[in-house]
Amino acid sequence: MSGADIDPERLGIERTRSETPPQGEGKNRGDLWMQCGTGDKPALVAEWWWDGSEWEPIPVAMYLDQLSARDVQVDAAVIGLLCAGIIRSSSFTTADGLVGFDKSAFWAKDEEGNTLFKATGDGVHAVGGLQTASSGDRVQLSQTLIEGTKTGGLQGIGDDKTHPYWLIWGTHSDEFDRLSMGTSPQQPQFTAVASREGDSASMVAGRVNLAGGSINMYTSKVTVNELPAGFKDYNPSSYLGWSADYEDYNGATRLYKRAGVYFLELNIKVRTGVVPSQKTIPVVRLDPSIMPDHSLDVLAYGTSYAMGRFHVFGPGESQPQGTISIGTPNTTANFFSGQMFWAEAR
Numbered sequence: 001m002s003g004a005d006i007d008p009e010r011l012g013i014e015r016t017r018s019e020t021p022p023q024g025e026g027k028n029r030g031d032l033w034m035q036c037g038t039g040d041k042p043a044l045v046a047e048w049w050w051d052g053s054e055w056e057p058i059p060v061a062m063y064l065d066q067l068s069a070r071d072v073q074v075d076a077a078v079i080g081l082l083c084a085g086i087i088r089s090s091s092f093t094t095a096d097g098l099v100g101f102d103k104s105a106f107w108a109k110d111e112e113g114n115t116l117f118k119a120t121g122d123g124v125h126a127v128g129g130l131q132t133a134s135s136g137d138r139v140q141l142s143q144t145l146i147e148g149t150k151t152g153g154l155q156g157i158g159d160d161k162t163h164p165y166w167l168i169w170g171t172h173s174d175e176f177d178r179l180s181m182g183t184s185p186q187q188p189q190f191t192a193v194a195s196r197e198g199d200s201a202s203m204v205a206g207r208v209n210l211a212g213g214s215i216n217m218y219t220s221k222v223t224v225n226e227l228p229a230g231f232k233d234y235n236p237s238s239y240l241g242w243s244a245d246y247e248d249y250n251g252a253t254r255l256y257k258r259a260g261v262y263f264l265e266l267n268i269k270v271r272t273g274v275v276p277s278q279k280t281i282p283v284v285r286l287d288p289s290i291m292p293d294h295s296l297d298v299l300a301y302g303t304s305y306a307m308g309r310f311h312v313f314g315p316g317e318s319q320p321q322g323t324i325s326i327g328t329p330n331t332t333a334n335f336f337s338g339q340m341f342w343a344e345a346r
Helices: 060-069 076-089
Strands: 015-018 032-036 044-050 055-057 099-101 106-109 115-120 123-126 138-146 149-157 166-172 176-182 190-195 198-203 232-234 240-242 246-248 254-258 261-270 281-286 296-302 307-312 323-327 335-343
Parallel strands (some): 015 032
Antiparallel strands (some): 032 044, 044 055, 106 115
């Protein structure tokens, strides 16, 4: 039988051509309604079949099923006509009803009727996931059980899909947004979090290697095991306030921080005469942002082998905290030098 030989009436199919569906009794399962438009030469809008209780859009699987039930052998021309009918009716469903398309989308469902895949003008929605291959090592975009919660992510998997060998996933809540990457869903090696308290990032591994010709860290505070470990060089003139009678000797004073420890190489000079003996004289004060939280005493060495003492005042002493004084037993020196250091406050 060829497409040109198709005669629905010979096949026991009653065909109705109208704008509205046929009403009343006399309809049998498999009857056709060719829905047409209006006008002198109405165009075919869609084709429907009677399933015994209502009119349904014609899916090709059902159409073939009806022909097969009547022992009709069809050729390629017939299939072409059926496909044209599908295009006109904008509908197709497989025999099990799990895959098809209609005017809204192309879709696939599971046996419970839940949509697994849907492609519409708004995009592609794949609930089950997308894979780059059906077996072997491949990339999969899907929902994965991570830390006890179903989470969407991208992962590399092998034949054992329950054990991905790398993952990229994200989580979201009212409190924070988090992006994680790693080789284990339970302990990601890289995590970035944005929350109300600010942004943070972490890297966790048994061993972390950093290699490069130059590695720079731009931050105001670095800690190791919760202990400060920052590195910085300071301009002394911005952090030291000199008293009226004293000054930095030849610009030799240095202030820097290494591994969370402040170092002050202090070099002072009295502007006129020599440093008075037997007195404690305030000469400079540290900026509050870097001052120690306790008092310090260090040796000071002056000209002509003079000896003295630098004292850094702590909380509750006779001078404001962070004030540095010089004391010497003789009057032969107009210059003193000494080094002191203290840990950065936590």
